[in-house]
Amino acid sequence: MVIRALFLSLAVFGFALTSMGQVLDDPTEEARAQALMRELRCVACENEPISQSSAAIAEDMRARVRVMVGEGASDGEVRDWFESRYGEFVLFRPKRTGLEGFILWGAPFGLLVIGGLIAFGLARRRKAGAEPVAPDEI
Amino acid sequence: MIEFGHLAAFLALAASLAQGVLGLTGARALAGRAAVVAFAVMALSFATLLVAFAQSDFSLALAANNSHTLKPMIYKLAGVWGNHEGSMALWCLVTLGFGAAGALWMRTGRDVFEARALGVQGWLATGALSYLLFASSPYLRLDPAPLQGAGLNPVLQDVALASHPPMLYLGYVGFSFVFALAAAGLIDGRIDRVWAKEARRWALAAFIPLTIGIALGSYWAYYELGWGGWWFWDPVENASLMPWLIGAALLHSVVVTEKRGSFAAWTALLAVLAFLFSIMGAFLVRSGVLTSVHAFAVDPKRGMLLLGGLVVYGGLALGLFALRAPKLEGGKPWQMLSREGALATNNVVLVVAALTVLLGTLFPLIAEATGRTISVGEPYFRLTFVPMLAVLLAVLPVVQAWTWGKADLSGVWKWAAGGVGLVAVFLLLGVSVWDIPLGAAFGLALALWLIFGALWEVRRRAVTLARVFRLPLRVWGMTLAHIGLGVFIMGAVVETTQRYEATLALPAGGSGTVAGWNITLNDVHAIEGPNWYADKAVLTARKGSIKAEMAPTKRYYPASRMPTTETAIHKTGAGDLYIALGDRRDVDGETRWVFRVYFNPLIDFVYLGVGLMALGAFFSLVPMRRRRTA
Numbered sequence: 001m002v003i004r005a006l007f008l009s010l011a012v013f014g015f016a017l018t019s020m021g022q023v024l025d026d027p028t029e030e031a032r033a034q035a036l037m038r039e040l041r042c043v044a045c046e047n048e049p050i051s052q053s054s055a056a057i058a059e060d061m062r063a064r065v066r067v068m069v070g071e072g073a074s075d076g077e078v079r080d081w082f083e084s085r086y087g088e089f090v091l092f093r094p095k096r097t098g099l100e101g102f103i104l105w106g107a108p109f110g111l112l113v114i115g116g117l118i119a120f121g122l123a124r125r126r127k128a129g130a131e132p133v134a135p136d137e138i
Numbered sequence: 139m140i141e142f143g144h145l146a147a148f149l150a151l152a153a154s155l156a157q158g159v160l161g162l163t164g165a166r167a168l169a170g171r172a173a174v175v176a177f178a179v180m181a182l183s184f185a186t187l188l189v190a191f192a193q194s195d196f197s198l199a200l201a202a203n204n205s206h207t208l209k210p211m212i213y214k215l216a217g218v219w220g221n222h223e224g225s226m227a228l229w230c231l232v233t234l235g236f237g238a239a240g241a242l243w244m245r246t247g248r249d250v251f252e253a254r255a256l257g258v259q260g261w262l263a264t265g266a267l268s269y270l271l272f273a274s275s276p277y278l279r280l281d282p283a284p285l286q287g288a289g290l291n292p293v294l295q296d297v298a299l300a301s302h303p304p305m306l307y308l309g310y311v312g313f314s315f316v317f318a319l320a321a322a323g324l325i326d327g328r329i330d331r332v333w334a335k336e337a338r339r340w341a342l343a344a345f346i347p348l349t350i351g352i353a354l355g356s357y358w359a360y361y362e363l364g365w366g367g368w369w370f371w372d373p374v375e376n377a378s379l380m381p382w383l384i385g386a387a388l389l390h391s392v393v394v395t396e397k398r399g400s401f402a403a404w405t406a407l408l409a410v411l412a413f414l415f416s417i418m419g420a421f422l423v424r425s426g427v428l429t430s431v432h433a434f435a436v437d438p439k440r441g442m443l444l445l446g447g448l449v450v451y452g453g454l455a456l457g458l459f460a461l462r463a464p465k466l467e468g469g470k471p472w473q474m475l476s477r478e479g480a481l482a483t484n485n486v487v488l489v490v491a492a493l494t495v496l497l498g499t500l501f502p503l504i505a506e507a508t509g510r511t512i513s514v515g516e517p518y519f520r521l522t523f524v525p526m527l528a529v530l531l532a533v534l535p536v537v538q539a540w541t542w543g544k545a546d547l548s549g550v551w552k553w554a555a556g557g558v559g560l561v562a563v564f565l566l567l568g569v570s571v572w573d574i575p576l577g578a579a580f581g582l583a584l585a586l587w588l589i590f591g592a593l594w595e596v597r598r599r600a601v602t603l604a605r606v607f608r609l610p611l612r613v614w615g616m617t618l619a620h621i622g623l624g625v626f627i628m629g630a631v632v633e634t635t636q637r638y639e640a641t642l643a644l645p646a647g648g649s650g651t652v653a654g655w656n657i658t659l660n661d662v663h664a665i666e667g668p669n670w671y672a673d674k675a676v677l678t679a680r681k682g683s684i685k686a687e688m689a690p691t692k693r694y695y696p697a698s699r700m701p702t703t704e705t706a707i708h709k710t711g712a713g714d715l716y717i718a719l720g721d722r723r724d725v726d727g728e729t730r731w732v733f734r735v736y737f738n739p740l741i742d743f744v745y746l747g748v749g750l751m752a753l754g755a756f757f758s759l760v761p762m763r764r765r766r767t768a
Contacts, residue, residue: 023640034639039517047372049515051639052365054720092515100505100512108494108522115486120474122482126400127473132541135477137612138393138758 024070033069036078037062039092049092140198143186144277147227150180150234151271154263157237161257166249169256170241176263177231177238184231187218187276197283200224200276206289206697208669216300217290222424222440223276225303229420230270232304232311233263236340240315246336254322255315262314265447273443289669289697296362302354306378309348310416313381313409315340316388320409321455324462329406334396337409341392342759344412345385346752352378353748364703364718366639366736368744371516373428376499377419380492384412387488389755390481398542399469400478404485406463410455415492417448427503475545480537487530494522531623532557532584535591538620539598560587574635581631588624592617615758622750629743633713638737643723643730653737655715656680662731670695672704675719675731679708690719690733713739 024030037051042058050058050065061082068078082090096105153176161169187200191214196202204224205217218224237259244252270276294300319337323329355378360368369375388408394401422428425441472478498514505512536553537545561583568579596617600606642650642657649658660676672693679686688706695702708715720732 039515041513041515052363052367087511089511089513092513093517093521094501094512094514098510100501100508100510104497104501104505104512104514104518105522107497108490108526111490111493112486112526115490116483119479119482119486123472123474123476123479126468126471128471130471130473130476130543132476132544132546133470134541135397137397137610138616 024066029069030066032075033066036065036069036075040065040079040082041090041092043086043090139186140190140195140277140279143183144275146179146183146186147230147267147271147277150176150183150230151264151267153179154234154237154260154267157260158257158264159260161253161255161260163257164250164253166253166256169253169260173234173237173241173256173260176260177234180231180234180267184218184227187224187227188215191215191218194287195283196285196287197279197281199278199280202280202284202287204290205287206669207286208697209290209295210668212297212300213290213295216294218276219303220290220294220300223270223274225307226266226270226274227276228304228307229311230263230266232307233259233266233314236312236315237263239343240318240340244336246332248326248332251322251326251328251333254325255318258318258321259315262318262451265451269443269447273440287697289695292670292693292695292698292700292702293362295695295702296358298354298358299362302351302358305347305351305354307351309344309346309351309385310378310381310413310419312340312344312347313385313413313416316344316409317413317451317455320406321458324406324455324458327462327465329395329402329466331396331399334392334405337405338389338392338396339759341385341388341409341412342755345382345389346755346759348378348382348385349748349752349755352382353745353752357745360741361705361707361716362703364705364734366637366716366718366734366738368633368741371498371519373499374423376495377422380495381412381415381419383488383492383495384408384415387485387492388412390484390488394478394481395469398472398478399467400472401482401485402466402469403459403463406466407459408485408489410452410459414448414452414455417444417451421445421448422499428499470543472543475540475547477537477540477542477545479545480533480540483533484530487526491523491526494526495519498522528580528584531588531627532561534620535587535594538591538595557587578631578635581627581635585624585628585631588627589621592620592624611757611760615754615756617754618757619751619754622747622752622754624747625743625750626747629740629745629747632740633738633744636739640735641720642733642735643725644733645728645730648730652735653715654681655735655737657717657733657735659731659733665691667693669697673719673722675733677706677717677733679715679717684710686715688715688717690717692719709742713737714741 024033034051038049040050040061042048042050042053042055042061044055044057045053050061065078068081073081079091079093088095094104095101153172157169157172157176160172190198191201191205192211194201194205194207194214196205200221200223201217204221205214209217219228237256240259241256244255246252316337319333319340323333323337355375356368359370360366388405391401391405391408395405421441421444424444427441498518501514502512536550536557539549540546561580564579564583565576568574568576568582572579596606596609596613599613600609638653640652642652644650644659646659646661649656651657656679658678660678662673662675665672665674670693672691674689674691677688677690679688686708688708690706691704693702693704694700703718705716705718714737716736716738718734720734723730723732
């Protein structure tokens with residue numbers, strides 16, 4: 001387990017080495033780890049994902065993501081681990097649970113449906129006598 | 139000098155008040171003269187601020203807090219608007235500028251209507267100037283004057299960012315005049331073709347600088363923040379995107395009102411909303427209610443005043459709208475499958491997209507009230523905002539040839555089949571040959587589909603090659619804007635899905651490999667600028683026969699004790715090799731430098747696409763001006 005050995009060495013040297021962002025050997029796993037890093041929020045920064053923060057805690061969090069991905073954890077498991085540790089705040093991809101989650105994820109779709117119905121309703125009321133006319137300019 | 143400027147701003151306030159009163163009573167000529175006078179004295183007032191900054195007159199509190207003798211001249215001048223008070227002065231100047239421009243160039247032939255538009259603009263200017271003079275005055279003196287200033291925020295000392303606020307404000311505040319036109323039209327009870335023709339010009343005049351301003355801010359974030367990305371879905375960025383989306387909806391809706399007399403109430407509502415969203419953007423950025431990486435000049439009290447202004451102006455305008463909208467004339471009949479129906483769909487999606495950005499931006503605040511701390515970031519917008527716009531754009535080539543009133547549907551199936559076929563081919567290629575995500579394959583197909591559709595429409599309208607160049611400029615404007623969207627999508631999709639990033643920790647003489655580039659650190663040495671000192675790394679990047687010297691730098695500005703990243707970017711046809719210098723680490727007695735290395739493929743397409751959209755909007759504006767002044 002190269003990754004495990006890597007993590008042990010990281011633990012020994014402290015964050016001086018973790019900051020170097022040793023990448024995972026498998027490019028697919030590394031890509032997945034980077035994608036996860038882009039949607040986890042740095043808990044010490046203003047409004048930044050851990051993928052783009054120089055804070056020490058972000059470095060530790062990045063290392064943790066790589067270790068978990070290297071050990072075969074799924075995206076959901078990584079998110080759950082961070083949520084249990086730092087709270088829902090850490091997820092830039094908000095959860096769909098609860099009333100808040102329902103409103104946040106449902107509203108765009110609901111608004112599109114309402115808007116579409118209004119447009120159809122208007123068109124129905126105004127369609128009597130519609131004649132095709134070619135646009136002169138735009 | 140500054141006292142003179144202060145006095146001039148009060149004179150501008152008096153002139154705006156006069157413009158407001160005279161305008162609403164219907165005195166077109168007098169209100170117009172007041173508008174020009176107000177702009178002229180405010181320009182003088184703003185000039186005194188520029189002079190104080192140019193001369194580093196630190197008895198001016200604003201200069202003492204935001205300038206420094208050692209700054210290059212361009213940043214001394216840009217320092218005027220690189221802070222809250224000065225940027226409000228710029229906001230006022232632009233408001234008055236649009237009032238004066240309106241006084242000189244409105245051509246509806248309706249004196250009372252034009253007077254009222256100037257009147258409403260006068261009241262908007264009165265509000266802005268009162269806020270400037272009584273709540274955030276840039277004209278205050280310091281006694282005793284300090285010998286040295288505190289310096290402009292170092293990350294703002296940059297050409298793109300120095301020009302970003304003026305452009306953005308031309309856009310935001312440009313919508314104030316569209317708002318004024320809508321209010322005057324509603325008072326009149328006439329939102330008709332003549333009104334739409336006028337409103338469209340001013341909406342374009344605001345939309346063009348807003349587009350450029352957003353692009354400049356994004357480009358700045360790309361090379362200055364050092365994280366390789368160009369859009370972060372940060373509240374401050376979202377605050378500028380919302381009025382842009384509403385403005386884009388307005389530009390499509392106002393055409394229906396101009397050509398067919400339909401959508402009158404809806405167009406007026408969008409004209410009002412574009413400016414309300416602009417004020418709301420200012421409120422979100424300035425009040426500190428949202429955490430953002432680059433919110434500046436945060437002060438809750440000023441935020442409350444801005445919110446108050448938003449409520450008063452918004453309440454009045456929407457109240458007026460509710461009174462008058464039911465009485466507006468309806469225009470020519472149309473059915474859903476028609477040009478009107480297509481543009482209605484465009485408007486529903488663009489407005490819902492803007493509301494989605496609003497919801498995502500404000501939701502953390504709303505959730506906090508219920509006790510949940512939620513973060514809304516890029517994944518949310520990628521899964522809501524992006525698909526709805528993708529569907530809208532996928533339909534565009536199919537419906538763009540549709541006639542007003544009622545579409546001729548005979549060719550539709552061919553187009554739909556062509557689109558579906560193109561997407562299918564790309565999805566197949568994406569999975570089997572290119573090995574890219576399905577979303578990326580779909581995005582690329584969409585981009586080509588849009589560009590092809592826009593070109594096909596030119597061919598259809600022109601019929602023969604000789605007539606291509608005789609098409610109205612407005613058609614070219616539309617075509618360029620839609621091609622620009624396609625180019626933008628291509629760049630955005632490729633950049634976000636194929637970007638490669640890695641971190642290298644190199645000792646002097648060491649090298650590493652990133653995305654096929656061999657990168658060698660030759661040396662790191664200290665350098666000094668006028669008001670900063672820096673670590674400059676000299677690297678050689680090699681790939682095949684390409685060899686590039688790159689020098690990412692990390693600057694420290696002693697005046698404000700802040701570091702900034704100066705990234706090194708090597709442009710190739712395929713994209714940017716991008717290197718940012720990070721921290722220095724000492725490991726086992728060896729000094730290593732940390733570099734963040736990115737390869738950002740097709741990033742230039744993002745900015746080229748946005749540039750084409752702005753150029754398209756410009757083409758749409760020009761011919762109308764030419765015809766009118768002739």
